[in-house]
Amino acid sequence: MRNLYAIYRKEMGHYFLSPVAYIVVGIFLVLSGFFFNLTLGAIIKASLEESMQSMQFGMAPHLDVPGLVMRNFFGVTSFLLLFMTPWLTMGVYAEERKGGTMELLMTSPVADWEIVLGKFLASLSLFVIMLLPTIFYAVYLFLHSDPAAPWKLLLSGYLGLLLLGSVLLAIGSFASSLTENQLIAAVITFGILLILWVIDFGARGATSGTGALLQYISLTRHYDDFTRGVVDTSSLIFYVSFTLFAIFLTLRAVDSMRWRRA
Amino acid sequence: MIEVQELTKAFGDVKAVDHISFTVNKGEILGFLGPNGAGKTTTMRILTGYLPATGGTAKIAGYDVFDDSMQVRRRIGYLPENPPLYLDMAVGGYLDFVARIKNVPPGERARRIDAALEMAKITDKRDELIKRLSRGYKQRVGLAQALVHDPDVIILDEPTVGLDPKQIIEVRHLIKGLAGSHTIILSTHILPEVSMTCDRVVIINHGKIAAVDTPENLTAQLKGGERIYLDVKAPEKPLRDALGQVAGVRRVNLEPRGGSGRFSATIEVAPGQDVRSQIAAKVVGQGFELYELRGVNLSLEEIFLQLTTEDPAHKSAA
Numbered sequence: 001m002r003n004l005y006a007i008y009r010k011e012m013g014h015y016f017l018s019p020v021a022y023i024v025v026g027i028f029l030v031l032s033g034f035f036f037n038l039t040l041g042a043i044i045k046a047s048l049e050e051s052m053q054s055m056q057f058g059m060a061p062h063l064d065v066p067g068l069v070m071r072n073f074f075g076v077t078s079f080l081l082l083f084m085t086p087w088l089t090m091g092v093y094a095e096e097r098k099g100g101t102m103e104l105l106m107t108s109p110v111a112d113w114e115i116v117l118g119k120f121l122a123s124l125s126l127f128v129i130m131l132l133p134t135i136f137y138a139v140y141l142f143l144h145s146d147p148a149a150p151w152k153l154l155l156s157g158y159l160g161l162l163l164l165g166s167v168l169l170a171i172g173s174f175a176s177s178l179t180e181n182q183l184i185a186a187v188i189t190f191g192i193l194l195i196l197w198v199i200d201f202g203a204r205g206a207t208s209g210t211g212a213l214l215q216y217i218s219l220t221r222h223y224d225d226f227t228r229g230v231v232d233t234s235s236l237i238f239y240v241s242f243t244l245f246a247i248f249l250t251l252r253a254v255d256s257m258r259w260r261r262a
Numbered sequence: 263m264i265e266v267q268e269l270t271k272a273f274g275d276v277k278a279v280d281h282i283s284f285t286v287n288k289g290e291i292l293g294f295l296g297p298n299g300a301g302k303t304t305t306m307r308i309l310t311g312y313l314p315a316t317g318g319t320a321k322i323a324g325y326d327v328f329d330d331s332m333q334v335r336r337r338i339g340y341l342p343e344n345p346p347l348y349l350d351m352a353v354g355g356y357l358d359f360v361a362r363i364k365n366v367p368p369g370e371r372a373r374r375i376d377a378a379l380e381m382a383k384i385t386d387k388r389d390e391l392i393k394r395l396s397r398g399y400k401q402r403v404g405l406a407q408a409l410v411h412d413p414d415v416i417i418l419d420e421p422t423v424g425l426d427p428k429q430i431i432e433v434r435h436l437i438k439g440l441a442g443s444h445t446i447i448l449s450t451h452i453l454p455e456v457s458m459t460c461d462r463v464v465i466i467n468h469g470k471i472a473a474v475d476t477p478e479n480l481t482a483q484l485k486g487g488e489r490i491y492l493d494v495k496a497p498e499k500p501l502r503d504a505l506g507q508v509a510g511v512r513r514v515n516l517e518p519r520g521g522s523g524r525f526s527a528t529i530e531v532a533p534g535q536d537v538r539s540q541i542a543a544k545v546v547g548q549g550f551e552l553y554e555l556r557g558v559n560l561s562l563e564e565i566f567l568q569l570t571t572e573d574p575a576h577k578s579a580a
Contacts (some may be wrong), residue, residue: 006362010348104346104407108363109311109335175306258313 086189089172160226163239170246200233268318293460294449317449346406364411496550
């Protein structure tokens with residue numbers, strides 16, 4: 001465990017020292033804040049129109065503003081993450097291999113899994129830190145909504161983001177372990193994510209067996225439930241399994257570094 | 263302490279290391295001498311557990327480097343050709359990280375980091391960012407990381423490259439000082455380094471071992487004898503005759519020095535005999551004027567050139 005902590009600590013230190021992390025987190029927060037603002041404005045406008053219409057017909061307004069805003073917000077954020085996380089993970093292994101420090105790690109009494117898990121947990125921690133400020137938007141929303149907003153939605157939404165994030169980070173780390181070049185790692189990550197996204201596109205509305213399989217593999221399909229306040233155990237299992245699978249592949253890649261020509 | 267037997271490493275068809283065998287005894291400093299591409303770095307990478315071998319075995323402190331890799335890694339300090347530095351970290355922080363992953367107990371860490379900084383003479387750079395250091399200081403940080411956990415075995419790949427002459431001397435002193443309590447393998451293509459610091463030398467070329475011995479023995483072995491150099495004034499023929507009469511003398515070569523009647527004589531003597539006093543006695547006894555007499559060791563340079571450029575199949579009879 002001590003080795004795991006040592007690696008985790010070092011990784012976190014590097015994230016705070018590297019400009020990339022600050023830039024990515026900064027851009028993410030600016031964009032997510034912008035979209036939150038946009039979404040909030042649009043939905044309030046829509047709800048005003050809706051309540052005017054329902055007053056005409058003598059019906060009570062039934063637009064769940066906070067719920068809708070959060071749903072849209074989570075949706076947009078997940079999309080944002082798809083673009084931002086590859087930049088966070090591209091250097092995780094590639095930079096070490098380039099700098100020769102991978103050799104240090106692999107000739108020290110540290111197990112490969114300790115390296116992989118330590119790095120993954122650090123990237124996940126950074127991810128959580130990146131998401132933390134967005135809680136302000138939710139708190140703001142909830143303080144100002146009447147009647148009270150659904151807490152369940154908030155929790156499930158962030159859980160969904162966390163699970164999605166862990167898959168993205170695991171895929172990104174794996175891509176980084178394949179190359180010494182950070183940019184190539186980022187490109188590979190985008191490629192994989194694009195393929196998964198396209199699978200989702202092509203699988204929408206499909207009714208055949210293959211269609212159902214493709215739908216299951218799609219990252220975003222499982223995520224939608226979380227945004228609606230539904231925590232589906234099969235989706236949970238999906239995300240965790242996918243993450244573990246990517247971590248396993250990374251472990252294999254790290255081991256294979258020993259077999260490549262110097 | 264270190265046993266290597268028939269170690270082989272092939273990358274596809276190319277044999278980077280070809281059935282090499284050698285041992286290093288506890289407390290010894292072994293030099294690994296060879297031109298670039300000879301297989302030195304590959305061998306070290308196998309010993310440190312970074313590369314798996316294709317064949318043969320290597321054991322450090324009785325542990326097989328592949329089967330018991332963790333045990334081996336706990337006992338070795340390794341400085342690769344390019345020191346494995348985290349440029350963004352400060353020297354002290356970096357050594358702290360290395361101490362952690364080398365399993366130095368928490369209570370001892372601070373002390374060992376101080377000791378390592380001291381040995382590498384970089385105590386004043388503790389808070390400096392590594393990327394700001396010069397090449398020479400970076401190399402010393404690399405040395406410090408190999409020492410921070412006080413390992414039994416230290417493996418150094420070209421430890422003095424990039425250092426200025428003063429620093430090179432300091433590092434060699436440091437390495438010599440570590441012998442006895444530590445077992446050391448160092449690789450280099452700098453010839454004087456090996457004769458200065460090492461107890462024994464392994465000469466490797468094209469993945470194969472060309473010679474293993476002490477620097478002194480290698481000298482004697484190759485030339486098959488000693489050479490003695492004379493600066494003497496005498497008529498040529500009588501001098502030649504006189505020298506040839508001394509038992510053990512195999513060949514005499516006389517080079518005139520200017521027109522003074524003096525000669526630089528190089529005498530080849532059969533191995534194992536020190537006939538300097540006999541020659542001195544003979545020369546003086548004949549009434550010749552002796553200006554200088556000394557024994558000449560074939561320097562390792564010449565051995566090296568001979569061993570690695572000579573085709574064994576065409577070696578002429580000694």
